[in-house]
Amino acid sequence: MKKKIIVIGAGVGGLATAVRLQSQGYDVTIYEKFDRVGGKMNLIAGDGYNFDLGPTIVMMPEVYEDVFKFAGVNPKDYIPMEKIEPMYSLYYDDGDKLKVTTDYVEMNKMLEGISYNDAQGFYEYIAEIYRRYLVAKDDFIEISFRGPKDFYNPYTIKQTFKLKTFDSAYHTISKYLKDDKLRKMLSFQTLYIGISPYNGPSIYTIIPMVEMLYGVWFIKGGMYTMANAMERLFKELGGNVYLNSEVDEIIFKDKKAVGIRLNGKEIYADYIVCNADFPYAMKNLVKDKEVKGKYTDEKIDKMKYSCSCFLMYLGIDKKLDQMDCHNVFFAKDFDKNIEDIFTGTVPEDPSFYAYVPTKMDESLAPKGKESLYVLVPVPELSKSKENWDEKFVNEYKERILNIISNKINERDLKAHIEFEKLITPNDFKDKFNVYNSATFGLAPTLFQSNYYRPHNKYKYAENLYFAGSSVHPGAGVPMVLTSAKLACEEIIRDDKGE
Ligand SMILES: Cc1cc2nc3c(=O)[nH]c(=O)nc-3n(C[C@H](O)[C@H](O)[C@H](O)COP(=O)(O)OP(=O)(O)OC[C@H]3O[C@@H](n4cnc5c(N)ncnc54)[C@H](O)[C@@H]3O)c2cc1C
The missing domain is CATH 3.30.519 (Guanine Nucleotide Dissociation Inhibitor; domain 2)
Known part of the structure; x- marks a missing residue:
């Protein structure tokens, strides 16, 4: 018999985990509080106008496509994309406007128009941050940290130092560029994940580098096409989605998640994936004090x-x-x-x-x-x-x-x-149910990132997994899609008894 999996929440994290697991032969059911899937990746429509509610900027398109490839279908049939040029326009207070593009001839003209030193600094920034990105990608972002040994080992500690992450994003950029407009051009992106460029760890200078080297993309119909497409594929694979279904509690037995309580009814499953925001879930859905571990209500309030x-x-x-x-x-x-x-x-x-x-x-x-x-x-x-x-x-x-x-x-x-x-x-x-209304979840400070961020496999009870912006690796659609991939891999690993 197929093993049953319950997914709480149909945000990006919930939908992507559900598609992946359903495609691997599990019997997956999603329960979503809202009357439509997508979570923050939602839709606003009226009088013939259509808007994405939350995310709009598509970066790292291959991470979007991977959900579909993993399930054995052609992403182009679900989320047709094209590159946006120019990527964006920047409006400064003095009336200046800069167009940022991945056309490097145009970009070079713009940079040299400011100064040759800044043009050179820009290319040095790209080369250095690209080096750090490769380390981050292979050794931190795409790795699930289950226990201390996954982080506290000589190799990972050596790689941590290669990230040179102790500086702030703005200060790091300023080492390469003198012009204030260009500094802003490469540092405002920390706001994409809800943190300050002046305090946010320098590792987030990766975001503008990813834009510059991999481009910014548009999915036909807007970002909501992605949520729609994941729901469509999930249903095609045989999965069930229940909307207007707000889960009240995760049920535990002997330190194992065994089901959920919804409208007074108990529904049981072999594994539970929680896509509801981690801090909200720890306060409201994990009521059993035995399994809260370090995430007590006081700790949740003190987090950043x-x-x-x-x-x-x-x-x-x-x-x-x-x-x-x-x-x-x-x-x-x-x-x-x-x-x-x-x-x-x-x-x-x-x-x-x-x-x-x-x-x-x-x-x-x-x-x-x-x-x-x-x-x-x-x-x-x-x-x-x-x-x-x-x-x-x-x-x-x-x-x-x-x-x-x-x-x-x-x-x-x-x-x-x-x-x-x-x-x-x-x-x-x-x-x-976004805790404190922090739209990008727990802030990715040094002590709330990587091993220190809540894990995809829950630490204090068996059979419970998390996918979403407040858990590893972090906020933004590509990171949340990665958290779904990691949560799915953790379940399969546990199911095989590895
Ligand atoms: C305004 C805005 C702009 C953004 N722009 C970008 C961008 O341009 N590019 C980008 O990559 N990222 C962007 N982001 C970030 C990105 O949208 C998020 O990181 C991502 O959508 C979060 O997905 P999630 O699955 O973690 O959470 P959510 O989308 O919050 O999904 C959680 C789901 O769980 C449901 N839920 C909660 N509690 C329960 C319960 N008890 N029972 C059942 N269901 C429950 C919720 O209704 C929701 O559907 C933006 C975010 C915002 C808010």
Whole structure:
């Protein structure tokens, strides 16, 4: 008889684990709280406009494709992709705009236009960080840390030093580049995983390097195509998904996870995979004190969390010719902006990201119109001095719209908004059970990374596994897909008794 596996949550991590395990002959059932799969990789639609709710930037496309290849199908039949050029446009406070591209002739022209020293520094940065990336990929990201021996051994410790991760991202970049605009160009990306470039470990300078060397991609229909495709494949393989099904508890017997409690009913399985956010799950789903191990409620509260986001989804009844698909707007005072986010103040002068998916796929808005998604990094709720009441949300929206209008020189932008939806940190906490509304999960500080991050195989009880952004290897779709791969490998290893 096929072994039964329950997956709690149909986010990226849950869907990818479910596809992998179902394709290996297990009988997998997903229980998802929301009325649609995808978790933060979700969809907002109205009046003919379509928006991705959360992730928009596709990096490391082969990691996306691997889920489909592993299950024996052709990824091109599920997630057709094309490369985006230019990758993004950067808008600076003085009115300057830089287009960042993987066309190295164009890129070189832009860099040499700033200075030959900076151009040289850029190539040195790429070479050095690429070296570190190969170490990180093979010896840290794609490795599951089960026990101390997997980390505390001479080889891994030697490799740790090769990562040179004790410096901050911004400081590391500054060693290679003198120009402040270029420094920002290569350091704002730590915000993709919700941490400050000034404190975030230097290893995250890998993110812009991955963009530069592997490109940024677009999946036809937007990122939600990926969630849809994984659900489709899972069902084709015979898996079951139950929506509107919020799990209340993981049931343990003799320090073994044996099932879940849902609406007062007990459902049993051989293995449980939890994709619900790790800190939320430890507080709310793992109620048995015997198996909490070091993750007591006090410990969960003391852990460090990534920032949150305020989002605007705007249907614009005209074309925005001034914008590209991905756009980043820098604050006048970037240092203060970052300090505000991580000390609890909603930035008055924020940096933010704007995404216009209709530049790549016109079907995402009515003809001649544009879908505009705006993401502002803001403090997570345990630190935030703001509770996001309606009055504040509307004032903040006005502030951001004024900045965009000025920067893209579109004075009557507000008059062209015919669809609007806003999401605040409260929505992430309440709708998706995101602990503290930290949209990128536990912050990847040095002591919450690699061996020190919660493991994919749970340490304090058997038959329980985790896949998601708060566990190893971390946040962002490619990392969460990797966590699903690792959780799946751990189950297969245990099942074979290895
Ligand atoms: C605004 C935003 C922009 C982002 N941009 C990018 C980007 O451009 N590129 C990128 O790579 N990454 C990006 N990310 C990060 C990326 O979206 C996340 O790392 C990833 O989607 C997280 O997936 P997950 O499976 O860990 O969690 P989630 O998506 O949170 O999934 C967890 C699922 O569990 C469900 N659940 C929770 N509790 C229960 C319960 N008790 N019972 C049943 N179900 C439950 C939830 O409803 C949810 O569906 C972004 C994130 C946000 C929020």
